[in-house]
Amino acid sequence: MISLATLSGLKVSAQQDPIYNQYMFNPLVINPAYAGSRNQMSIVILNRSQWLGFGGGAPNTQTASFHAPLLQGKVGLGAVITRDVIGPVSRTGFSGAYAYRLRLRTGKLAIALRTGLYNYVFDWNKIEYKDSEPLANESKTTGWVANFDFGVRYSTKNLYAGLTLLNLNNPNLHFLKSDTSNFASALSRHVNLTTGYALELNRDWVLKPSTMLRYEKNPTGSKVNGRTQTGGILIADLNVSVLYKNMIWAGISVRSSKALIAVLEYNISKQLRLGYSYEFTLSKLQTTNSGSHEIFIGVDFGRKRRPKIMSPRVYF
Numbered sequence: 001m002i003s004l005a006t007l008s009g010l011k012v013s014a015q016q017d018p019i020y021n022q023y024m025f026n027p028l029v030i031n032p033a034y035a036g037s038r039n040q041m042s043i044v045i046l047n048r049s050q051w052l053g054f055g056g057g058a059p060n061t062q063t064a065s066f067h068a069p070l071l072q073g074k075v076g077l078g079a080v081i082t083r084d085v086i087g088p089v090s091r092t093g094f095s096g097a098y099a100y101r102l103r104l105r106t107g108k109l110a111i112a113l114r115t116g117l118y119n120y121v122f123d124w125n126k127i128e129y130k131d132s133e134p135l136a137n138e139s140k141t142t143g144w145v146a147n148f149d150f151g152v153r154y155s156t157k158n159l160y161a162g163l164t165l166l167n168l169n170n171p172n173l174h175f176l177k178s179d180t181s182n183f184a185s186a187l188s189r190h191v192n193l194t195t196g197y198a199l200e201l202n203r204d205w206v207l208k209p210s211t212m213l214r215y216e217k218n219p220t221g222s223k224v225n226g227r228t229q230t231g232g233i234l235i236a237d238l239n240v241s242v243l244y245k246n247m248i249w250a251g252i253s254v255r256s257s258k259a260l261i262a263v264l265e266y267n268i269s270k271q272l273r274l275g276y277s278y279e280f281t282l283s284k285l286q287t288t289n290s291g292s293h294e295i296f297i298g299v300d301f302g303r304k305r306r307p308k309i310m311s312p313r314v315y316f
Contacts, residue, residue: 017166017190018048018061018084021253021261021277021294024210024239028065028078030192031164032097032114033153036069036076037316038300046296051281051289057087057126058289067097074101076110082118088126093118095149107156114149120173145171147187158198160316166190188232191215198243198315206243206315208251211236239263243315258283273298 020029026044027034043066050059067078076099084091095116102109122141148169153162167187196210217232234256241251241263249265260282265275279292 017187018059018063018082019214019235020046020048020063021279021292022046022263022265022275022296023194023212023237024196024208024241025249025263025265025273025275026065026296026298027153027162027194028067028097029063029080030212031151031153031162031194032078032112032149033099033110033151033162033164034076035067035078035097035099035110035112036073036101037108037110037153037155038067039069039073041068041301042066042298043301044296044298046294048292048294050279050292051285052291052293054285054289059084059086061085069101073103075099076101076112078114080116088123090121090123091118092121095147097149097151099151107154110151110153110155112151112153114151116147116149118145118147119143120145143173145173145187147171155316158200158315160194160196162192162194164190164192164194166192189217196316204245208241208243208249208315210239210241212239213237271300 020026023030026046027037028044029046043064046061046063046065048059048061048063050061052058062083063080065078065080067076069076076097078097078099080095080097082091082093082095084093093116095114097112097114099110099112102111120143123139124141125139146169147167149164149166150168151162151164153160155161167189170189171187191214193213194211196208199207201207214235214237215232216235236256237253239251239253239261241249243249247267249263249267251263253259253261253263255261258281260280261277263275263277265273267273275294275296275298277294279294280286281289281291
């Protein structure tokens with residue numbers, strides 16, 4: 001149960017976009033410009049269980065993503081289905097992406113747009129009220145919200161850089177509104193900047209450092225203790241991983257929001273891969289949970305287009 005004090009006249013920021021540990025293995029969930037980049041139809045199914053042992057209200061996320069190239073790789077189409085639960089709020093959504101891909105002399109440039117539709121459900125039964133009566137007669141309140149994202153990505157055979165602008169329209173969803181109460185959820189604007197580089201150490205080993213900077217702006221009108229919030233939050237991920245014989249990726253990440261993450265991807269075959277990550281909390285929350293787990297399975301269909309001239313291994 002979640003304890004809630006008086007909510008009269010309160011507008012808060014609730015469900016935000018999930019943070020993924022294995023974004024380097026499944027970039028579509030953070031950047032629509034990745035659509036079509038694998039040069040074949042690709043599907044990834046992911047489950048994230050955060051803060052195990054925390055009790056009721058711990059975040060839990062399931063994602064299914066799909067993308068494929070069209071028109072000889074000049075266009076990429078993608079789709080993501082997400083189910084996200086945190087506390088009394090659950091969100092189910094679908095988003096579709098369109099990427100236009102340009103082949104440059106030095107690499108590939110993709111520019112993409114994505115739009116999504118999300119259904120929010122607020123379960124009032126999960127709230128313990130103190131010093132006030134329940135704010136809603138119904139046990140659950142639902143609502144719909146649409147959002148728009150923009151992404152750009154540049155890649156060569158051994159490096160990439162991406163920029164994503166999320167929730168451009170800064171949508172708001174009011175769960176309940178009356179003369180005495182106003183409880184709302186807002187999707188704040190996000191900016192994601194990702195970079196990565198693959199360094200071939202020898203025939204068997206590849207070193208790949210990568211980074212992600214995530215800036216989350218406070219939603220317009222969000223308040224804490226009656227004060228309107230300005231500015232935002234900056235979260236940085238630093239990752240170093242190694243690839244062995246083009247089969248096993250293993251690495252470690254450090255997150256500025258006080259988390260240490262181990263990541264692993266195993267390429268079972270050219271069409272099938274599995275990934276797992278364990279996140280250890282370094283903040284005061286570490287005494288309340290046993291960490292976070294994230295697992296995914298990826299499947300590629302069809303054959304990649306064979307180049308006229310055999311090229312070196314391509315990592316991005």
